[in-house]
Amino acid sequence: MLPEHYFRHESGRLVAVLSRRFGMHRVELCEDAVQTALLRAVQSWSQRGLPDDKSAWLYRVALNEVLGVLRREKRTDASVDDTEQIAADVVAEEAVYLEHEVKDDQLRMLFVCADPGIPRESQIAFALKILCGFSTEEIALRLFHSHEAIYKRLQRARAALRERIEGLEPPGVEELASRLPAVLEILYLLFTEGYSSAQPDEVIRHELCEEAIRLARLLDEHPVGAVPETAALLALMYLDAARFDSRVDGAGGLLLLEEQDRSRWDRELIQVGISYLHRSARGEAFTRYHAEAAIAAEHCLASTYKETRWDEIARLYEMLERVAPSPINTLNRAIAIAEWQGPDAGLALLEALNPPPWLLGYYLWDATLGELYRRRGDRERATAHLTRALSAAPTHAERALVRRRLEACC
């Protein structure tokens, strides 16, 4: 039996290793070679069973494939440099596959994905392709976009990389350390995409969260990546992941935090998250990941909804707003304040806010106002806001959630 996602993960590892050896400008050639190696593996392993060292087997086949293409290129195109051929031959002789090198290579690839010349959305699609081994179709399904849109994003990433990386020697992870904030943001967005996207398939969303955690742990194992910010991001991921399954009822309907069965929260994941949170407290840095992880920890450690330390959560949201100003964070702070000091205090904060047009079109804005007015006993305003929220809710599950609130109101 192969481990789950073995081919997909192995594809990410092999593309990273080969691209380092043959140059980032040959990344497409390396991807094709890995695809061929996996195909041959299916044919051979299906009949003869698994070889003793599967990874070395795949590496050898993919390496020979790259070398074969390079030799054919050289035969037809005299401009292909001889030094490249020599480099290739040297590589063939030391065809080793060292575990720590592979990790370094994958990490380097992650930093390459974070190239400032690539738009963020293309960076994420490219990371899913190159590091996680998803096909264009699978990425389209996961990011909830059309196949064409994802194809274009991937092409944009490749074009930017071709322009920027011409030399044979790819930069070391250390040289790319300045890209760490972008790398963290890619992983954060990847996780969020899985945790709260409109994608209805739970398995697919789980998988994105798992990939984000896998790559963040890889980052955390490297001296360049093992900073408090990374620990904070990992804390946030684990503390959220612990509650992943409890957010829906048996029929797939969304549950509010107060309705969730806390016994379904994964205690083991919470423990891991809390230990990362402790590790994140070193040094001076306080990032949005610190604040969001601390908020998640407050929820995870509260034994009931009522016993949640809402004052602490309101304070943390205020800190979050300082490092990551966004009216969404203010909206969340208003919810915490309403739980702590009553609906009037929450409403006062929201009424003082000058919401940008996009927030007015966001269903949670109206849903929150509607709920707070309902608690205050203002049924007319509550109904008006919840009705607006109902028409703005993007998915069936979210509409069902708002409808329940609306029914409680009348």
Next chain:
Amino acid sequence: MSTTTTKIKFLYLYRFPAGGAPKPASPEEMQAQYAAWAAWRAKFEKEVIPGEGLKPGGAVVKAGNVTDGPYIEAKEVMGSYAFVETSSMARAIEIAKECPINTIPGASVEIRELGYY
């Protein structure tokens, strides 16, 4: 002495469309393909004896003339083979019907009994 029934030897010839697979599979899909084959092999491990894969290319010698093989104009190519030792042709067909090759568009498995008259 055991009283097992005499087994008959068969050859499975796996044929694939000459154009190759219709679309490149993703790594995840390839792993699913592998899993299907592994399960099939495990289920019939007492009867199916895997052969070798056949690499592309080769040569054909006909009336002393050599041409590139295999059969450039052919619509399908032999991909690999296996031996099957089982009780009857009916049983060999039964096993082949469950073979994952059935899920590959245009692919087939030809079953031949081994031996001379």
